[in-house]
Amino acid sequence: MTRNPAPDDLAQRIRAGDRRALAKGITLVESGRADDRVAAIALLTALGTDRQALRIGLSGTPGVGKSTFIESFGLMLTGQGKRVAVLAVDPSSARSGGSILGDKTRMDYLARDPLAFIRPSPSQTQLGGVARRTREAVALCEAAGFDIVLIETVGVGQSETMVAQMADLFVLLLAPAGGDELQGVKRGIMEMADLILVNKADGDLKSQAMRTCADYAGALRLLRKRPQDPEDFPKAMTVSALEQHGLAAAWDDMQHLANWRRDTGIWDEVRLAQVSYWFTEDVRQGLVQLLESDPALQDAMTTAKAQVLSGKLAPSVAAAQVLAALKGLAP
Amino acid sequence: MTRNPAPDDLAQRIRAGDRRALAKGITLVESGRADDRVAAIALLTALGTDRQALRIGLSGTPGVGKSTFIESFGLMLTGQGKRVAVLAVDPSSARSGGSILGDKTRMDYLARDPLAFIRPSPSQTQLGGVARRTREAVALCEAAGFDIVLIETVGVGQSETMVAQMADLFVLLLAPAGGDELQGVKRGIMEMADLILVNKADGDLKSQAMRTCADYAGALRLLRKRPQDPEDFPKAMTVSALEQHGLAAAWDDMQHLANWRRDTGIWDEVRLAQVSYWFTEDVRQGLVQLLESDPALQDAMTTAKAQVLSGKLAPSVAAAQVLAALKGLAP
Numbered sequence: 001m002t003r004n005p006a007p008d009d010l011a012q013r014i015r016a017g018d019r020r021a022l023a024k025g026i027t028l029v030e031s032g033r034a035d036d037r038v039a040a041i042a043l044l045t046a047l048g049t050d051r052q053a054l055r056i057g058l059s060g061t062p063g064v065g066k067s068t069f070i071e072s073f074g075l076m077l078t079g080q081g082k083r084v085a086v087l088a089v090d091p092s093s094a095r096s097g098g099s100i101l102g103d104k105t106r107m108d109y110l111a112r113d114p115l116a117f118i119r120p121s122p123s124q125t126q127l128g129g130v131a132r133r134t135r136e137a138v139a140l141c142e143a144a145g146f147d148i149v150l151i152e153t154v155g156v157g158q159s160e161t162m163v164a165q166m167a168d169l170f171v172l173l174l175a176p177a178g179g180d181e182l183q184g185v186k187r188g189i190m191e192m193a194d195l196i197l198v199n200k201a202d203g204d205l206k207s208q209a210m211r212t213c214a215d216y217a218g219a220l221r222l223l224r225k226r227p228q229d230p231e232d233f234p235k236a237m238t239v240s241a242l243e244q245h246g247l248a249a250a251w252d253d254m255q256h257l258a259n260w261r262r263d264t265g266i267w268d269e270v271r272l273a274q275v276s277y278w279f280t281e282d283v284r285q286g287l288v289q290l291l292e293s294d295p296a297l298q299d300a301m302t303t304a305k306a307q308v309l310s311g312k313l314a315p316s317v318a319a320a321q322v323l324a325a326l327k328g329l330a331p
Numbered sequence: 332m333t334r335n336p337a338p339d340d341l342a343q344r345i346r347a348g349d350r351r352a353l354a355k356g357i358t359l360v361e362s363g364r365a366d367d368r369v370a371a372i373a374l375l376t377a378l379g380t381d382r383q384a385l386r387i388g389l390s391g392t393p394g395v396g397k398s399t400f401i402e403s404f405g406l407m408l409t410g411q412g413k414r415v416a417v418l419a420v421d422p423s424s425a426r427s428g429g430s431i432l433g434d435k436t437r438m439d440y441l442a443r444d445p446l447a448f449i450r451p452s453p454s455q456t457q458l459g460g461v462a463r464r465t466r467e468a469v470a471l472c473e474a475a476g477f478d479i480v481l482i483e484t485v486g487v488g489q490s491e492t493m494v495a496q497m498a499d500l501f502v503l504l505l506a507p508a509g510g511d512e513l514q515g516v517k518r519g520i521m522e523m524a525d526l527i528l529v530n531k532a533d534g535d536l537k538s539q540a541m542r543t544c545a546d547y548a549g550a551l552r553l554l555r556k557r558p559q560d561p562e563d564f565p566k567a568m569t570v571s572a573l574e575q576h577g578l579a580a581a582w583d584d585m586q587h588l589a590n591w592r593r594d595t596g597i598w599d600e601v602r603l604a605q606v607s608y609w610f611t612e613d614v615r616q617g618l619v620q621l622l623e624s625d626p627a628l629q630d631a632m633t634t635a636k637a638q639v640l641s642g643k644l645a646p647s648v649a650a651a652q653v654l655a656a657l658k659g660l661a662p
Contacts, residue, residue, distance in 0.1 A: 219549075275639050279650055284615060287657075314376075314378075314380055316609070
């Protein structure tokens with residue numbers, strides 16, 4: 001980005017619902033350039049934090065029908081007059097070469113819906129930067145007045161943890177498993193799910209989808225109740241994105257869960273814990289960057305880490321040497 | 332601790348197998364005093380990193396028979412001439428008032444076994460310090476020549492993640508669940524398990540234990556295969572710590588798993604990843620402590636966090652202000 005518009009002006013246009021301004025704002029928060037970062041902070045400051053969307057994290061491995069689900073689910077919501085933004089978190093896209101939402105045409109109708117906004121994930125980002133970029137993009141969509149922000153991710157583990165830290169609800173989309181076939185659910189992702197949706201409950205796969213759903217419902221019952229769950233949650237249910245059934249029931253459940261959490265105060269608690277977490281994380285990452293930008297300290301860290309990896313120094317000892325160097329003491 | 336022995340002398344005695352020296356060394360690494368920390372770093376430096384034990388993480392909620400299991404399992408190992416150290420991680424002990432291993436008499440025979448060393452968890456520690464304290468205590472036990480270090484924890488989540496980052500194997504101990512009764516397994520802990528042992532497979536509970544074991548074996552099959560697992564792992568099996576059966580089979584499985592990981596190079600990979608992780612964590616924690624020890628920056632952080640929590644500032648904006656203050660720029 002060579003020329004940035006004035007942050008106050010851009011903020012005003014984003015809040016007024018200007019989609020091109022929103023896209024421009026997201027490009028700004030995604031940028032790795034130092035001057036863009038200054039402008040991004042000014043933009044976020046000008047946007048404020050008074051508007052809230054329902055943030056839904058959506059995870060599912062390739063092949064479960066995620067694009068079809070987002071298209072059907074999104075169109076159902078826009079059909080009710082809701083404004084829907086879709087963002088993608090895909091730390092692997094730089095490697096695999098293909099972003100989840102890279103091919104917007106897979107969501108052809110939703111992409112052309114004036115009530116929807118779809119943002120493909122950028123092709124090149126470091127994992128550390130993905131969290132901040134996505135979180136700030138969510139904040140921009142909220143400021144732009146969207147009712148629902150869908151944050152989509154690929155089911156590889158680390159990105160789910162990140163998305164769960166910025167979502168109000170977490171939905172896991174699965175495909176029916178055949179017979180003894182293993183389901184590719186990464187351990188730990190089930191931990192985060194508020195709702196498990198077994199997709200493709202249509203045609204020949206319908207009975208398989210119901211068996212898979214029952215299996216997961218059983219697995220969920222084996223896990224401990226969380227304080228953020230009302231009765232019967234987390235739950236597993238079948239949907240068909242293709243035939244568009246089960247989507248209204250899933251949306252009812254999401255709203256029920258969101259309302260219950262709002263009524264009990266858990267919603268606010270979680271949001272406060274999330275902003276507190278990200279504030280501390282940002283400060284910590286900034287500190288580490290400060291350290292890494294100092295060549296002498298960087299040298300100390302590289303030397304110390306090499307000694308840790310060669311087995312010559314215990315991690316505590318090596319860390320103590322680096323910190324001593326930082327304080328200007330002899331290591 | 333008012334007087335510290337010379338680190339080199341203490342290190343020599345620990346390496347020679349002097350149990351009182353080992354206990355003194357652990358007290359030293361547990362201490363929060365700045366001068367003790369200097370001595371602890373000197374001790375770790377003198378001890379070196381050339382000896383390796385098999386580190387087994389063991390998790391189980393109160394009531395699953397963990398003390399009985401450790402007693403029976405530990406005595407079986409010492410009976411084979413192995414030296415066994417038992418350490419406890421219990422970040423909740425300060426609150427609950429009761430350490431897991433506080434009552435050594437529950438492991439009366441093992442506590443008096445000359446081949447065993449049992450270290451109760453200290454009564455007061457901050458969570459942040461628990462990881463380093465335990466990891467350094469493990470390093471001391473390895474330097475003291477123990478063959479097996481059991482790292483015991485209580486099944487509350489955060490401490491398991493920590494233990495998994497310092498163990499070679501992770502064992503989850505469960506009790507039989509009756510009928511529809513829910514098992515108190517925290518989501519995410521199953522993610523870490525290499526071996527699930529359903530204890531109390533004796534007397535009236537035997538058939539219940541077998542059903543519970545089958546349930547968990549089924550749940551494990553629903554989760555994705557990890558690269559660190561040979562065929563048939565992770566697995567669930569029944570044991571009776573009371574009647575001492577199943578323990579030899581469990582130990583066979585642990586050895587099989589450990590040998591497989593050694594042969595495939597995964598053992599070394601995991602250990603390198605662990606020390607690299609702890610080195611970076613220690614440096615980061617040290618940086619945050621440096622920040623927190625500067626009153627002006629501390630003020631900036633408190634002010635910024637209050638604005639985050641009151642909804643006035645986005646986390647990125649507040650963090651940017653703190654970091655700008657740190658760099659001596661205007662916030």
